[in-house]
Amino acid sequence: MTRAHSPGPAIRVEGVSKRYGRTLALDEVSFEVRCNEIFALLGPNGAGKTSLLYILCTLLRPDSGVALIGEFDVSRQPLAARRRLGVVFQEPSLDGRLTVYENLNLHGLVYGVPRKLRRQRIDQMLALVELTTWADRPARSLSSGMKRRLEIARALIHDSEILLLDEPTVGLDAQTRDRIWSYIRQLREERQVTVLVTTHYIEEVETCDRVCVVDHGKVLALDKPAVLKRNHGQQLLRIVPKTDADHASIAARYAARLQRQDENEIILTSDDAFSENFLAENGALIRALSIEMPSLESVFLTLTGRDIRDHEASPRDLTKAFGKIGGEHTG
Ligand SMILES: Nc1ncnc2c1ncn2[C@@H]1O[C@H](COP(=O)(O)OP(=O)(O)OP(=O)(O)O)[C@@H](O)[C@H]1O
Structure with a gap:
């Protein structure tokens, strides 16, 4: 048709x-x-x-x-x-x-x-x-x-x-x-x-x-x-430091590249040369590392400063679901 x-x-x-x-x-x-x-x-x-x-x-x-x-x-x-x-x-x-x-x-x-x-x-x-x-x-x-x-x-x-x-x-x-x-x-x-x-x-x-x-x-x-x-994507380095002290030192040293961090992970903006140097210099401080090529996730992170993976259903969402069914509640 x-x-x-x-x-x-x-x-x-x-x-x-x-x-x-x-x-x-x-x-x-x-x-x-x-x-x-x-x-x-x-x-x-x-x-x-x-x-x-x-x-x-x-x-x-x-x-x-x-x-x-x-x-x-x-x-x-x-x-x-x-x-x-x-x-x-x-x-x-x-x-x-x-x-x-x-x-x-x-x-x-x-x-x-x-x-x-x-x-x-x-x-x-x-x-x-x-x-x-x-x-x-x-x-x-x-x-x-x-x-x-x-x-x-x-x-x-x-x-x-x-x-x-x-x-x-x-x-x-x-x-x-x-x-x-x-x-x-x-x-x-x-x-x-x-x-x-x-x-x-x-x-x-x-x-x-x-x-x-x-x-x-x-x-x-x-x-x-x-x-x-192309316009908003970034190559990202996701780093899981070994200890809290390693976490603090990496975050402080690379503050200018810091996209986001939580208690487990640090995310830095990167490129091929930076990733290689980072690993050579900090290999002993890290438990895991992954390189993310420019993706829509990095677009989201660049645009909002937040990681879309963080947004799982929370108790607040459940309360909001109640609001959608009928009730109006003020935030
Ligand atoms: N009935 C309501 N009463 C009060 N606040 C509401 C109501 N419905 C939505 N909101 C609020 O308005 C904002 C936008 O909600 P909305 O549901 O449109 O977002 P969403 O992107 O569709 O999220 P989800 O994926 O959870 O449906 C949120 O802050 C939410 O808490």
């Missing part, structure tokens, strides 16, 4: 801000997503990605700024904007008692897809996400990876042009994550869908067309992965 795209961008966000009490979740965010691209919003937990997605899918109103889906303003024409969108949220939203087929059918009914077309699309989507043989099973009997595949299929039953995916692979094993990404790419090729995906898995954004790095509600950089690496 081919799709004729309108000439403008698929998504336009202009100066969007959103505040929860004292927390400024989005601070004048602006960017455009081109038709048919796979666009990643990369940022740690709490960066503002979900708030932005909620605004785009009309569940949350921005305090200021404008967000457009195609030519439709999400605040003024929410229904028209919504019809163009398929959304997969972080929290599963399938009805576990209904079968796989019924979940898809219900979605088609809600969006007013005529019966014959509904059947046809359900069959197509089930085939795409390889769930045809599961059509008559209750959704609750699926594994988490299969549920995520079903949610992606469901988001496309009303022939949405734009797919918003909030951390679609979070909590899934590596093989399932690869599979989900191959469906996403296939959708882009075969159905000319535009995909905006949020993630904090840096390796996943390598294959996206463009990456928007966000932190503390601000866009820090936006470009193709290769360009981000």
Whole structure:
């Protein structure tokens, strides 16, 4: 199936801000997503990605700024904007008692897809996400990876042009994550869908067309992965010193190159000659050392001063998850 795209961008966000009490979740965010691209919003937990997605899918109103889906303003024409969108949220939203087929059918009914077309699309989507043989099973009997595949299929039953995916692979094993990404790419090729995906898995954004790095509600950089690496990437040396005293002496001696340190590790900016000299001079002080070529991780570190690996779910995130389900709490 081919799709004729309108000439403008698929998504336009202009100066969007959103505040929860004292927390400024989005601070004048602006960017455009081109038709048919796979666009990643990369940022740690709490960066503002979900708030932005909620605004785009009309569940949350921005305090200021404008967000457009195609030519439709999400605040003024929410229904028209919504019809163009398929959304997969972080929290599963399938009805576990209904079968796989019924979940898809219900979605088609809600969006007013005529019966014959509904059947046809359900069959197509089930085939795409390889769930045809599961059509008559209750959704609750699926594994988490299969549920995520079903949610992606469901988001496309009303022939949405734009797919918003909030951390679609979070909590899934590596093989399932690869599979989900191959469906996403296939959708882009075969159905000319535009995909905006949020993630904090840096390796996943390598294959996206463009990456928007966000932190503390601000866009820090936006470009193709290769360009981000060229402009902001650094070769890094990750060093695990043997003792606390070794740690202190390395950190003091190379303060000018210090990117980040914690109790286990020191990260220095590097190049080939520096790495070689460092090892020759400090070999006796270190337990382990690894060289990282310019990567998106180093881009993130350079832009934010923080390591994206530090951001695992914390008790604060769990409290925030409560807020997302319904409660509003101020930070
Ligand atoms: N309902 C809410 N009430 C109060 N603060 C909130 C609420 N939802 C989000 N926040 C805060 O707004 C900021 C941005 O949160 P948001 O969920 O948009 O970030 P995120 O990048 O999507 O993170 P995650 O990956 O954890 O979903 C955070 O500081 C968060 O604590």
